[in-house]
Amino acid sequence: MASSSRFASVFGFENKVIKIDCRSYDFEYHNADFSDYSLILFDSNVKHSHFTSAYNTRRKECEAGFSMIQSAFPEIKSFRDCDESHILALKDKMPDNVFRRCHFVVKEIDRVNKACDALDEGDIELLGRLLFEGHDGISKEYEICCPETDFIVDWGKARTPL
Structure with missing residues (x-):
């Protein structure tokens, strides 16, 4: 599958964002009318590489945390099946760094869903x-x-x- 930026270039529409499910490659469109607002994207120009960054460490920490989550909650098949209560229930059982990584991932999934709703409702301040x-x-x-x-x-x- 092509990168998400190439996917967006091919399937994108003006004033829309695409939410892509990277497991099934299903996608859906959401409104992106910023009318009276400016969306600013920037590049810090700080260079990094997955080989020299902590990317692989973070990935392993998430995998370790997810194993603990699945052991405690066998019905959970991916982080998308979790909510914050699952993570908080295991906080004292997880190493602190593993808890923080998993907590971020679960909250970020929730934020993405809320962001799509905010876009569809035109609530740019919430976004x-x-x-x-x-x-x-x-x-x-x-x-x-x-x-x-x-x-x-x-x-x-x-x-x-x-």
């Missing part, structure tokens, strides 16, 4: 809050952010009414 929450999670719980990106996001937060 902005969810994006800021996602950045906080990726920075503090998943710990894969860099100081440069944190600085830029903090700068933007200070200048937004959210």
Whole structure:
């Protein structure tokens, strides 16, 4: 399967975002009318590689955490089947770093669903809050952010009414 950016280039529509299920490759469209708002994408220019970053470590931590989740809750087949209560129930049984990674993943899945709803309802302010929450999670719980990106996001937060 092509990367998600190539997928979006082929199947994308103006004023829509695509939510892709990377297991089944099912996808759905959601409204993306930002009318009175600006969406700013930026590149921190900080270079990294999956070989030199903590990517593989984070992946292993998530796999370890998911094994613990499945042992405690056999009906759960993927992180998408979890909610925050499952993770919180195992907090004292998981190493702290494993708990934080899994907690981020489950909350991020929920944020994506809420973001799609916010887009469809035209609630751009809620979308902005969810994006800021996602950045906080990726920075503090998943710990894969860099100081440069944190600085830029903090700068933007200070200048937004959210």
